[in-house]
Amino acid sequence: MSERNRPSVLIVEDEAALQALLRAVLGSEWNIKTAANGKTALDLAGEFVPDIVLLDIGLPDLDGLEVCRQLKSDPRLEHVPVIFLTARTSGEDEIDGLQAGGNDYIAKPINPAVLKARIRTHLELKQNRDELLRLARTDGLTGLYNRRSFDDLLNREWRRLARTGEPLSVIMIDVDHFKLYNDTYGHGGGDLCLQRVARASESALQRPADVVARYGGEEFVALLPETKLEGAMAVAEAIRAAVAVLEIPHKASQTAPHITLSLGAACTIPQPDQNPAGLLAAADKQLYAAKSEGRNRARGSDVA
Ligand SMILES: [Mg+2]
Structure with a gap:
């Protein structure tokens, strides 16, 4: 040594x-x-x-x-x-x-x-x-943080930024038509796909404090401390693009011939008397909007 x-x-x-x-x-x-x-x-x-x-x-x-x-x-x-x-x-x-x-x-x-x-x-x-x-903190399949450690990190950053008055952004990330992907390529294929999406998402992060975690199934989440909505949208777009360029074939997708992502970002200035649940719900809502507007895109909003 x-x-x-x-x-x-x-x-x-x-x-x-x-x-x-x-x-x-x-x-x-x-x-x-x-x-x-x-x-x-x-x-x-x-x-x-x-x-x-x-x-x-x-x-x-x-x-x-x-x-x-x-x-x-x-x-x-x-x-x-x-x-x-x-x-x-x-x-x-x-x-x-x-x-x-x-x-x-x-x-x-x-x-x-x-x-x-x-x-x-x-x-x-x-x-x-x-x-x-x-x-215990890691998701076995992707090597990313698991949901429990994401929740811990989110709560810690919420409290820290509530003291400093700086913004906190999250991005909910969902693989489009993933059930169809599994049906077409089998669960082994699905696992490989999630691993590649995880690597690509991680590589799109820009700052050491930024974290991406596996939230469950084909859903990932990024935590971006001290980041305004504009910055979060840039990261969301970078993640979307990093996965798109992999061109992982998905012949059953109605969106594109390859794997695509939908993303929902939300940003707020944490308040000491609140918890992050509202921020996550807002990001989820934006993810839903991205899905209903045609998938393979990012949507975002500030939370008052
Ligand atoms: Mg002494």
């Missing part, structure tokens, strides 16, 4: 000699960042999201237990394992540490070999957990 890709360990320890020792012992295997107090630890963790944290309980400013609670309350950091380091060895401290959300506990003086073994174990657990999470 190249140095750049090695897991990172955040060492939070105020005793300079111990901090230097830990850095020397662990630095051959992992990328190391250090902090000598709680405030710096929280700032650093928020900045670069470590893979694991070694956390001294006795710190000069914030108590290590409090640092742990704050780390665990940040959604980006809640699953980062925390190993407490402490000179105190009473069972009560151990219970305090675990109640604060810590994952493990090592008493000083520290045995480097034991510490390294524990770190490896926790990193491995985290990797397995991350992989399970990734699978």
Whole structure:
């Protein structure tokens, strides 16, 4: 593993000699960042999201237990394992540490070999957990986000943009005459078609924050944060065109001799006292309009 890709360990320890020792012992295997107090630890963790944290309980400013609670309350950091380091060895401290959300506990003086073994174990657990999470979020057929993770992302962006007052757009995407496609080419053919539509849709997105997910069956949905209707219509047209140029033959289609898409876009400025259901319903309505106007097209509207 190249140095750049090695897991990172955040060492939070105020005793300079111990901090230097830990850095020397662990630095051959992992990328190391250090902090000598709680405030710096929280700032650093928020900045670069470590893979694991070694956390001294006795710190000069914030108590290590409090640092742990704050780390665990940040959604980006809640699953980062925390190993407490402490000179105190009473069972009560151990219970305090675990109640604060810590994952493990090592008493000083520290045995480097034991510490390294524990770190490896926790990193491995985290990797397995991350992989399970990734699978749970993904649609097996297309590799796109599934509906559940789309709903999570949508709710998160809704709340974020309700604070900043910026627009949020969604595009509902439907493969035209897909039932006929399956009837003609079989379900295996249908699956291949959906995979190609997924790849093409994804390739038409322009910004890193834009996401396309499988919404169910032959329906996909795109989430475009900080995007006005005009921008969303440009993306919708790009997705439509990206699939059209594939010219996937569809001899039973009444719209074109190949696979086409209908798309419905909607845009709004999220309000804190509302939820995204109205935005999705508006996009659905536009999709319906695109269908009834002849398919193979995009329609969109702003939602007041
Ligand atoms: Mg200390």
